[in-house]
Every structure is written in C-alpha cells, then in structure tokens.
Amino acid sequence: MYFVRGRKVGPCCVLLRGSRPAERTNYGRLRNFSRPADYFCWLNPIGKPMSVRRSSVAALLASQELDREVLVKGWVRTRRGNKFVQFIAVNDGSTIHSIQVVANAETFPEEKLKAEGVENGAAVAIRGTLVASQGKGQTVEIQATDIEVYGAADTTTYPLQKKGHTLEFLREIAHLRPRTNTFGAVLRLRHALAFAVHQYFNDNGFFYVHTPIITGSDAEGAGQMFRVTTLPEQNPPLNEAGQVDYGQDFFGKATNLTVSGQLEGEIAAMALGKVYTFGPTFRAENSNTARHLAEFWMIEPEMAFYDLQDNMDLAEDFLKYLVRYALEKCQDDLKFLTEHYDKELLTRLQFVVDNDFQRLTYTEAVDILKSAKQKFEFPVDWGTDLQSEHERYLVEKHFKKPVILTNYPKDIKAFYMKLDEDGRTVRAMDVLFPGIGEIIGGSQREENLEKLQQRMQEMHVPEEDLWWYLDLRRFGSAPHAGFGLGFERLVLFVTGMANIRDVIPFPRFPRSAEF
C-alpha cells in the first residue's frame, strides 16, 4: 500500500490530478475509473515514479506497442519548435534513424530547454509516452514527461552542426564523427561484416586461429615493416660491426609488426584442415592513396587439400555471402549511403550477389587488353604486372562484373605460390572489384619442398629464417591454398565510401596517428 498526497492508493498504479503530461490516450483509459483523475503513474515503494527499462531507439521505432511509458537515452540531433511545442530528435546509435520527442511547451518552454542544454549534441535521458505521431515523417514519437541532461554540448563550440560536413573535415574530428549519420552507418556496417566473416567460417567448418602480431620473420616480402624494440633510442647497444645489436633486444632478435598471418596460418591449416585469421596487419609503406592504410584488418583463410579452383570457389562464395549479409541486415544504413554518397550502391551490391565472377587467366587478360581500343598510359606486356588502369578496364568496361585473374607470371608474385606445369606461371588469383581494384589476393601454395627451396633461392628469401615453414613441406606436406581479404576494402565496397580512411574508426597512414 502506498501513499500519494496522503491518500492510500493501489499497490503501484496511482491516479493524479493537476497538470499532466500530454498522455492523451492514457487519460482516455482513465475515464473507466470511477474517481476523477487526470493521469496515472506507476510508483515505486518510496513514492517516486517507477523506473522504466531503457529502450533503444531502434526498438521504439519498430514497436507496435503504443501508449506505454518509455525511457530513451541518447544524443540530441536537433531541437526546434515554437512557444507551444518543441521537437527534439534523439539518436542513440542503435539505428540511423532518430526518434522524435515532442515536448509540450507548457511543461518544457523553449527557454527552459535552452537553459538546461537540450541542444544539438547533448546527451539526454527522456521519459515519456510512446504514441502514434501526429506529424508526417515518422510513425511513432515520444510525448515527453521528463527530460534529463547528462551532458550539454556548447552550441557555439560543438564542431558538429545541424548540416552536412565534408568527409575531410570529419577526419579531423574522428573522436566525434561516429555521431554523424554517415559514420554511424559505416560503423554498423563494419560490425555486421566482421560478424558475418566469423559466421560464414564457423558455419563452414573453419577454425579461427590467432597468428602473432609481433613477428620475427621478415621473409614474406610483403612490404616495409614497423620495427618493434625496447632498446634505448639513444645509444643502443652495438655489435662488432657497429650495427644495432638486436641480440640484446627484448626477444633476442629483430622483431616487427606482422604484415600477414599467412605463413603461420599455413601451420594451422596443416593440422586443423580449414582455418582463418582475422586480425590487424601493419605495413610501413609510404602509401598515399584512398585504398591503403598503415594499420588495417585482414582476413586470411588457409585450407589443406584445396587447389586453386577450390580457392576461387571459396573466395567468390565468401564475398557473396558477406554482401548478401549486409543487404539483409543493414537495409536502412545502405539506403542512407545510397541516397547520400553513391546512387548506384544498392544495385551494384545486388549485382555482385546475383552474378558469377568472371574468371580468366592473366595471359587471357593481357590479350584482351592488347586488343582493347582504349589507350592506356602504360603499355600492356606479358610478364609485367597489370596497372590500376588495366584492372579497371577489365572490371568496369570489358566485363562489367567482378573478375578473378589467375596464373600470373611467377616473377611478379610471391615465392610461396605453386608453380604451374609450364614453369612460367604460378597458381595465383586476384579478385578485382569495381572501384576497389584488388580486394583479394591468394594462391595455391607450393607444397613441394625442392621447388619451394628453388623459388626461395631465386627470390633471395633466406631459408634459415623460414626453417619451420619448410618443415611443413618435409613432414606430411599436402596441397593447400588460401587468400587474403583486406577487410577495409570490403567495407569500402559495401558502404560505397570513396576513401579507405572513412571506413575505419581511427585511420593510420603516413604522418597521421591522431586519436
């Protein structure tokens, strides 16, 4: 039994008179009661309004259950109105959509809302009634009964305005850009794709292995590496030759951040069958493009008993699964990105899901490029690597679909790729996507010890550093294959963003490691 204004009331629902929050429907229900009342309220044992569980904006917007008390917490996107009614758009990141909060100006006059800081950017908690919206543009809204400001945001200094910002400007305020519609959408998509990666592999019998981030081998030749050391910056110990003596370093040898988990992935594949890695990767190259990062995330499946054909089948099925997953789970975000950044995005994604990738050999591609009417800045010649313009021609002009190129000349590919019978080409495969270029690079691996050793000698890869890698060919060697998928390039493709720095929360690139 509780007491309200000295009166005994029911166990938790009380009827109150006087000025009431704008809960029309609740008021209507109260007319069934015999006593006169203006509104009801659920109270806790100490007479305070009972706590309502917080709902996400996504859940409220999808709710069919109206005329109930709700609690939402989030950040104000806009506030507007007049001396009769105030509108507050609240977004909590659960969806790209904001929920409209309607505040009766009798209870919440504009001056009061301003004074408390209910403005663009503020963090707020709003209690009220979920009702059908009177206005156009949304089906439900919240009639506010209580507004609490957790943290105000000074309108004169808060960098995010109620207007569009350029992506370049937002890059300078990476700590605030997740609060924008665009980055909310990108980050939700990024999450969905990461989750889908694990889902796909788990459903298909792959095991997730953690390959090292600090590595002692500088062997793969995948590019410049970041050095990892605890030696003092000033006057590090020197060896007899006058060079830095890494024998005295933390690991007793020179170490770097990984440029690929592939070689270690092969170890796991030769035991567990089908494995994948999904982790950060570091390249210290001075790459200044919209497709490169110094720190990025790479997915590298590696499969025992797979040949190049199996590898291609997996890559295509995997990519289609990921795109399909995004199309199913992130409709609202993709719709937003299509409308604001890339009008062709949704049709392009659907096209990738619906159509087979074009598969052809490097040699066939060179023939096509040589007979192309288009003039290229760089000439096409068998034996040289294809330029971006050549890849773009094949994907965007000639085939107009994703392309898998295979069997590249051995001299332009890595030492571990399996040599073809002709001895001129290797069983490599690159998956080329429109706008992105190479999204996947992979190969069947050379499992023959002698052939692998010969390739290593030809390409000056030191055998002593990779004794363990060669052991895999000495003991129970088997055909196997794998590939690397640059996660950010996938996100780039699926979101329709133009710059890879806009699909990772905190991009790392030359001269930039802020945040």
Place this chain on the structure above:
RNA sequence: GCUUCCUUAGCUCAGCCGGUUAGAGCAUCUGACUGUUAAUCAGAGGGUCCCUGGUUCGAGCCCAGGAGGGAGCGCCA
C-alpha cells in the same frame, strides 16, 4: 616516393587586372512563429585571408621556401 590541385568566418565556398571598410549560404546569438522534419522568417555578432620571407607606393591576389589537406600514380590488401 612521384604528379597535380587546394588552404579566405565554426562549416562550405566567392573574391574581377594587384587598389578604399574582404563577401555569401549554412551554423551561432537575439526576436517572431500553434506539429516541426537539416523547420521557416527578420536582425546581429563573427576574419592571424595556413606560416615565413620577398617584389611593389600598395599583396587575400604576384614570387620563393615551409606546413597541412584532396585527387591520381607507384607499392599492395
């Protein structure tokens, strides 16, 4: 690393042939407005013209060097 373009108000950008007090839209602030959708309308405030040096009677504008950013290329995922 190479090529090229850019840097003017909080943001996005104009700024003529080198010439008086550097402008607009949005944002901000003030006021008006009975349900708005990046609300609308009226008014106000707001500038190290990226930095350094030079040419000139005079530089936002021309020249040199530096810094930062974009796009393209290379390296690759």
